[in-house]
Amino acid sequence: MSRANYASNNSRPDSDQKKAEGGLQRTRNSMHRQHPWEEAHEQNHCRRFGGDADADADAAARQEKKNRANTLASEVRRRLLASIRTLEQTLLLEGPSSSSPCTRKLGILLSGGVDSCAILAACQASQANLVAAVTVSIQAEPDGENNNRDDQGPSLLRTPPQDELYACEAVRLYNTNINNATTSPHPKLLEHSIVRLSPAQLIEHYTKPTIAALHVWGYMDTRNSLIISAGLHECSKLGITDILVGDNADELFGGSYDCYFDAKYGTDPEGWKRKRDGMARLPFVTQKLADVYGTTSLEGTNINTYTNTLGLTVHQPFTDPTLFVDWALQTTTRTDCIDVAKTCRLQSEYTGPYTTTSNTKCGKLPLREAFCTVASWRQMDWIFRGSGAETGDALIQYYANSLGISEAEFVAEQQRYKTEEGIGLQSKEQLYNLRIYATLHDGFYHPTKQRYPIGDPRGCISCCFEIGDEQFCHLCDAYPAQHPSSINSKTTKPSLA
Ligand SMILES: [Zn+2]
Numbered sequence: 472m473s474r475a476n477y478a479s480n481n482s483r484p485d486s487d488q489k490k491a492e493g494g495l496q497r498t499r500n501s502m503h504r505q506h507p508w509e510e511a512h513e514q515n516h517c518r519r520f521g522g523d524a525d526a527d528a529d530a531a532a533r534q535e536k537k538n539r540a541n542t543l544a545s546e547v548r549r550r551l552l553a554s555i556r557t558l559e560q561t562l563l564l565e566g567p568s569s570s571s572p573c574t575r576k577l578g579i580l581l582s583g584g585v586d587s588c589a590i591l592a593a594c595q596a597s598q599a600n601l602v603a604a605v606t607v608s609i610q611a612e613p614d615g616e617n618n619n620r621d622d623q624g625p626s627l628l629r630t631p632p633q634d635e636l637y638a639c640e641a642v643r644l645y646n647t648n649i650n651n652a653t654t655s656p657h658p659k660l661l662e663h664s665i666v667r668l669s670p671a672q673l674i675e676h677y678t679k680p681t682i683a684a685l686h687v688w689g690y691m692d693t694r695n696s697l698i699i700s701a702g703l704h705e706c707s708k709l710g711i712t713d714i715l716v717g718d719n720a721d722e723l724f725g726g727s728y729d730c731y732f733d734a735k736y737g738t739d740p741e742g743w744k745r746k747r748d749g750m751a752r753l754p755f756v757t758q759k760l761a762d763v764y765g766t767t768s769l770e771g772t773n774i775n776t777y778t779n780t781l782g783l784t785v786h787q788p789f790t791d792p793t794l795f796v797d798w799a800l801q802t803t804t805r806t807d808c809i810d811v812a813k814t815c816r817l818q819s820e821y822t823g824p825y826t827t828t829s830n831t832k833c834g835k836l837p838l839r840e841a842f843c844t845v846a847s848w849r850q851m852d853w854i855f856r857g858s859g860a861e862t863g864d865a866l867i868q869y870y871a872n873s874l875g876i877s878e879a880e881f882v883a884e885q886q887r888y889k890t891e892e893g894i895g896l897q898s899k900e901q902l903y904n905l906r907i908y909a910t911l912h913d914g915f916y917h918p919t920k921q922r923y924p925i926g927d928p929r930g931c932i933s934c935c936f937e938i939g940d941e942q943f944c945h946l947c948d949a950y951p952a953q954h955p956s957s958i959n960s961k962t963t964k965p966s967l968a
Pocket residue numbers: 931932933934935936944945946947948949952
């Protein structure tokens with residue numbers, strides 16, 4: 472949400488492009504701040520570019536950096552607004568003044584992080600017809616209710632995960648702005664659905680559709696996807712047809728990944744750019760997960776029962792090649808994206824202090840500065856942690872202790888799968904997933920990958936499925952996945968002769 476929208480009770484969403492694009496500078500000039508994150512937004516900007524201008528010999532250089540940062544943030548804002556407007560036009564969603572019926576319903580997966588809150592802010596600024604936000608919240612103690620509407624805010628009976636806290640506040644402010652809007656008719660209020668699940672509910676309800684969508688049993692691809700699956704399923708139950716997600720913001724603008732903060736790039740900005748440029752063009756699995764939901768039941772026992780063509784359509788503004796990917800890769804550098812001087816302060820908990828530490832990783836600066844939201848300066852959290860699934864190792868503990876697989880059974884099965892199928896198992900979690908995979912796929916088959924005999928170098932060393940030149944096997948988590956004997960022959964390029 473833009474600071475302009477918070478600035479007074481008479482504020483209203485920006486109603487035209489010029490206002491929206493100019494909002495960044497205008498909000499920085501505002502002296503009236505209602506919320507701590509607005510203060511943090513202002514202060515972080517001052518920390519990055521402040522100083523005694525008249526007495527500072529580096530004032531001109533600093534001003535130049537400030538201008539560049541402002542330009543990039545404005546550009547990110549403009550492009551995200553353009554993306555939302557294009558989406559609205561594409562879907563032919565009815566605007567607040569339209570009376571024509573529309574069969575499409577737009578929602579957002581709202582984790583309460585920098586990216587999804589920026590998209591929510593862009594929806595408000597462009598008066599998008601957004602009908603629902605969905606947040607997944609994992610807690611070790613089930614509260615007896617699966618899906619709870621957020622009518623009274625977070626439950627007082629438990630400590631909600633950080634994602635839920637940030638998301639609730641973001642939606643509350645979004646709806647406050649609508650209620651205070653002076654435009655007529657008002658845009659619709661945003662429904663917020665919080666999917667509250669215990670680890671058992673998350674694993675038992677969503678492992679099967681996740682594996683059906685992705686055709687893997689490794690934990691690297693399934694764990695985070697369980698949470699996305701739960702959110703997408705709720706969207707489908709709410710009648711949402713189109714869902715906005717923040718995919719690729721981290722990859723594009725230097726967020727979350729440890730590799731982006733490696734000290735070696737301090738003297739190798741081109742190396743950082745090559746790394747980023749490679750990661751920012753990788754595909755996401757979100758649409759595959761969404762394809763499962765729509766017309767089919769979750770009770771399917773075979774992969775074919777999950778095949779449908781009327782699933783949710785996922786919209787990922789930050790993967791748009793023209794609006795975001797090409798532009799960001801050509802324009803932004805390591806120092807544009809990463810707070811290399813460690814001047815910014817981040818908040819690790821909702822209502823917590825804004826602090827800086829030696830290991831603080833602050834990336835995505837152009838996106839953080841593009842919109843002043845409750846999460847603009849939130850510490851980066853993977854959804855696995857922010858959703859609460861990592862709290863107290865809740866999910867890991869469930870996999871280790873509550874799947875009904877004893878140590879003796881696991882060891883015996885580990886040996887059997889290795890001997891009979893050439894499949895290595897690292898954990899009970901993998902065994903649980905593998906059994907579901909085998910049930911869904913009528914054994915060890917894959918829709919597109921061939922399976923080779925045990926020991927065949929064309930197959931993954933730990934599951935025998937076709938591995939090509941990959942070093943990591945998405946099916947089984949093996950790394951390195953190549954047979955030692957085949958590494959040289961596969962990485963040596965064939966001669967042109
Ligand atoms: Zn494998």
